[in-house]
Structures are given as C-alpha cells and as structure tokens.
Amino acid sequence: xxxxxxxxxxxxxxxxxxxxxxxxxxxxxxxxxxxxxxxxxxxxxxxxxxxxxxxxxxxxxxxxxxxxxxxxxxxxxxxxxxxxxxxxxxxxxxxxxxxxxxxxxxxxxxxxxxxxxxxxxxxxxxxxxxxxxxxxxxxxxxxxxxxxx
Numbered sequence: 013x014x015x016x017x018x019x020x021x022x023x024x025x026x027x028x029x030x031x032x033x034x035x036x037x038x039x040x041x042x043x044x045x046x047x048x049x050x051x052x053x054x055x056x057x058x059x060x061x062x063x064x065x066x067x068x069x070x071x072x073x074x075x076x077x078x079x080x081x082x083x084x085x086x087x088x089x090x091x092x093x094x095x096x097x098x099x100x101x102x103x104x105x106x107x108x109x110x111x112x113x114x115x116x117x118x119x120x121x122x123x124x125x126x127x128x129x130x131x132x133x134x135x136x137x138x139x140x141x142x143x144x145x146x147x148x149x150x151x152x153x154x155x156x157x158x159x160x161x
Contacts, residue, residue: 015090016112017045018055022075023115025061029072036073059086087120091159098156100149107139107156114139120159126152 020043021036030036033052040047047055056073063071094113099106109117118134121141128148133140143149 013112014055015094015110015116017047017051018059019112019116020045021052021055021059021061025073025075029066029068029070031063031070031072087116087123088159090116091120092161095156095160098153098160100153103143103146103149105139105141105143105149105153105156107141109137109139111137113137121156126155128152 017040020040024030024036024039024043028039030039033049033056037047037049037052040052060076061073062076064074066072090113094109094117095107096110097108099108107114107117114134114137118132118139121129121132121139128144129152130142130144132142141152143152
C-alpha cells in the first residue's frame with residue numbers, strides 16, 4: 013500500500029504543480045489513495061521531495077535531483093519488496109508485483125539501464141519486458157531474481 017501510494021505521489025508531482033500537502037492529499041484521494049497529513053509528510057520525507065521554483069514564480073514539490081542516495085537504490089529496494097515472481101517465454105519476461113507496484117518496479121529496471129532490454133510496459137501488478145534476443149532472457153531473469161534477495 014505504501015509503495016503504491018508513493019508511486020502515485022511521484023506520478024502526481026510530475027503531472028501537476030502541487031504546492032501544499034493538502035493539495036497532494038486531495039489529488040491522492042481523487043485517485044483512490046486515502047492518506048492523513050502525517051502519512052503524506054512521512055512519504056515526502058522518504059521520497060526526499062523538495063520544493064522548487066516554477067517558471068510562473070510559484071513553488072511546487074519535485075524529486076530532488078541532487079540527493080546523495082541515488083534513485084536507483086530506492087527503486088531496487090522497492091523492486092525487492094514488491095516483486096512476487098519472474099517468469100519468461102521466448103524473448104519476453106513477465107514480472108508480477110504486489111497490486112499497484114508494477115510502475116515503481118519497472119522504473120527500477122529502467123533506471124538501472126539493463127543491456128538487451130528493448131522496452132518495458134507496466135500495468136497495476138504486472139511488468140512486461142521485451143528483450144533483444146531469446147539468449148538474453150536467462151541472464152536477465154537470474155539478475156532479477158537476485159535483486160529480489
């Protein structure tokens with residue numbers, strides 16, 4: 013639930029100019045995620061969000077681009093804690109996650125820039141990866157299973 017909500021927060025701040033926790037709470041509620049102000053405050057801290065100046069002169073929440081801990085480390089942690097299974101067929105890898113966590117887990121894969129992955133598509137709880145060749149599937153599947161440990 014937490015990762016699903018935090019993933020939605022990242023999606024919302026990338027798509028809207030959100031300047032207050034109240035506005036964030038309202039948008040979260042609209043998208044089906046109920047959260048208290050204290051929860052949102054904790055999420056902002058965990059996600060290491062900052063307020064940046066927009067071209068219109070207002071401040072909005074944004075991801076801190078200069079944070080010490082790379083985003084990839086956070087995404088790998090999310091990947092580890094949310095992925096339930098990794099299967100493959102031909103040049104396709106299917107990864108099942110907890111509900112609402114596929115986008116964050118797919119972002120982990122994308123941010124790590126694995127070679128031989130042509131693309132990824134994430135739904136609510138499923139990620140579809142297409143590899144360049146069938147020969148790449150076994151090593152990628154093994155790496156994903158290793159990331160789960």
